[in-house]
Amino acid sequence: MRNNKKRKEINEEEFFGFAKSYLSEAFPNPQRIDCPPDSELTRLAEHPREANPSVSQHLTCCSPCFNRYMEILADLKRRKTG
């Protein structure tokens, strides 16, 4: 059942902020099941069109890989702007 009152739609900044916070903690995966090697994450960051799409899918349900990927992207961003 939905609320009759129209709620304010979430804006993009809130959405990505929530997404980063949620994905960084929601899927601990301590046994690192199905995790790709670091080199695959780097390839995804630097050459996404050459990367294996299943690596990107894995990030949707593995917080350690998601966090590592965020670090790689942050490093890439620093190198590009620096």
Next chain:
Amino acid sequence: MAAEGSRSVFRLNAVDRRGRKIEPAVLEAAEGIYSRALEHGLKLLGDPAVVTTALEEVAATVSRVIKGKDPPGDLAQVRDLRAYMFRAFLRHVNHLKRKELALVSLNEAGKMAEPPWAGALRELETKMLLDECLAQCDFIAQDMAWRRMQGFSWEEVGKIHGLSAHAAEARFSHALQQARERLKI
């Protein structure tokens, strides 16, 4: 409800609570993701029995989807069955939680100006929107999301995919809008 098996693998039933059969390969995948599914499901649903039942229902649904493929039972069309199962489970758990929160909202409606469930419902809807968007959008839209989460501008995101900033933003917005429409949020 599931049965206890070996120490390393939790055994699920080969039929769900509605009597729908679970294909052996799907059952194996469901058992493989059980520990992670349980950990995540408990945060939202709180009861291991409910979470296990939910996983069995998802496995039965996935079995039917795979049987309906051409040729029937062709697993090759599902690139990564365990990842597919896990995402299907997330969406099912979100759906169950949303129903639960909607019932709370009906019971509490009109009692207070700012009811405590409003924040929880909004957060759950955002989570559902995110799960739906990431599960259904294409690889490029997904890649755009990762980069935006890390503070890349639309211009930087577009450049990587050979698009203008505006085209990149429009492409992701479209994927998000489609997810909203599917969820009716």
